[in-house]
Amino acid sequence: MKAKVFVTLKKSVFDPQGKTISDALHSLGYKGIGDVRQGKYFELELDAASAEQARALAAEVADKVLANPVIESYRIEID
Amino acid sequence: MKFGVVVFPGSNCDHDAYHAAKDVLGQDAEFVWHKDTTLKGADVVILPGGFAHGDYLRTGAIARFSPIMPAILEFARAGGPVLGICNGFQVLLEAGLLPGAMLRNRDLKFHCEQVTVRVEQTDTPFTQRASARQRLRLPVAHGEGNYYADPDVIRELEASRRVIFRYCDAAGEVTDAANPNGSVGNIAGICNEARNVVGLMPHPERACEAPLGSADGLVLFESVVTALARTA
Numbered sequence: 246m247k248a249k250v251f252v253t254l255k256k257s258v259f260d261p262q263g264k265t266i267s268d269a270l271h272s273l274g275y276k277g278i279g280d281v282r283q284g285k286y287f288e289l290e291l292d293a294a295s296a297e298q299a300r301a302l303a304a305e306v307a308d309k310v311l312a313n314p315v316i317e318s319y320r321i322e323i324d
Numbered sequence: 325m326k327f328g329v330v331v332f333p334g335s336n337c338d339h340d341a342y343h344a345a346k347d348v349l350g351q352d353a354e355f356v357w358h359k360d361t362t363l364k365g366a367d368v369v370i371l372p373g374g375f376a377h378g379d380y381l382r383t384g385a386i387a388r389f390s391p392i393m394p395a396i397l398e399f400a401r402a403g404g405p406v407l408g409i410c411n412g413f414q415v416l417l418e419a420g421l422l423p424g425a426m427l428r429n430r431d432l433k434f435h436c437e438q439v440t441v442r443v444e445q446t447d448t449p450f451t452q453r454a455s456a457r458q459r460l461r462l463p464v465a466h467g468e469g470n471y472y473a474d475p476d477v478i479r480e481l482e483a484s485r486r487v488i489f490r491y492c493d494a495a496g497e498v499t500d501a502a503n504p505n506g507s508v509g510n511i512a513g514i515c516n517e518a519r520n521v522v523g524l525m526p527h528p529e530r531a532c533e534a535p536l537g538s539a540d541g542l543v544l545f546e547s548v549v550t551a552l553a554r555t556a
Contacts, residue, residue: 261506
């Protein structure tokens with residue numbers, strides 16, 4: 246089973262990389278793009294019996310290691 | 325008195341810290357490998373700068389799981405003085421010994437330059453020989469020194485006088501222009517509630533001898549020697 250974990254800076258935290266990417270896109274002439282938030286993407290190969298178990302395991306490692314709760318939040322998808 | 329300098333794979337200021345303690349101050353000093361599980365009788369622990377574990381994932385994120393960390397947590401809880409410098413500060417944040425986190429510098433550039441910081445509080449083991457509002461010329465060298473914490477945490481840090489160093493201009497004024505990385509409130513260094521754990525982004529260990537451009541960093545090391553002599 247595979248878990249996809251998307252980690253991004255929390256909405257309340259300024260994202261200097263996202264801002265730079267957004268500015269670059271605007272300077273390239275893209276008008277229809279607003280804020281850009283960048284982040285990290287993890288694919289975890291999991292040995293789990295069910296999607297629930299996989300999600301619980303992915304959430305555990307996201308809380309402990311993959312994301313820093315002071316500045317980041319995450320979202321999990323199970324394949 | 326013995327300084328313990330923790331060495332992670334990727335630490336690169338460990339020898340500078342060791343040199344400051346051993347050669348400049350004439351104190352006993354010993355390296356402690358990150359896979360060690362005891363601090364070898366150290367009276368003060370320094371987590372040096374560098375790029376522990378390549379700073380992969382996040383700065384300090386892997387280092388906080390090193391086998392030496394439980395011993396450091398225990399030492400800190402018992403009141404032992406701990407100084408985290410640059411990457412060492414980042415490790416202390418990830419380990420939860422200090423609150424907050426580091427973001428990329430607001431201009432996304434790695435800043436390697438001399439800055440001025442103001443000593444905000446002198447009641448820590450690392451600042452007690454400094455004078456209040458003393459200005460120190462220290463080098464910084466980091467890409468992720470943009471200190472961040474939730475507004476509630478910042479309020480708590482300010483109310484409990486736990487901001488220990490702030491970036492300032494030559495006159496000692498805290499201005500945005502003097503802030504190299506975008507840190508909230510120009511925060512360059514903080515301490516824990518018990519005030520024995522201090523973390524800062526600038527490098528005092530690289531500024532302990534005049535030929536290196538500044539000896540202003542020496543006061544941090546002299547302070548802890550004095551602090552420990554008093555408790556001995």
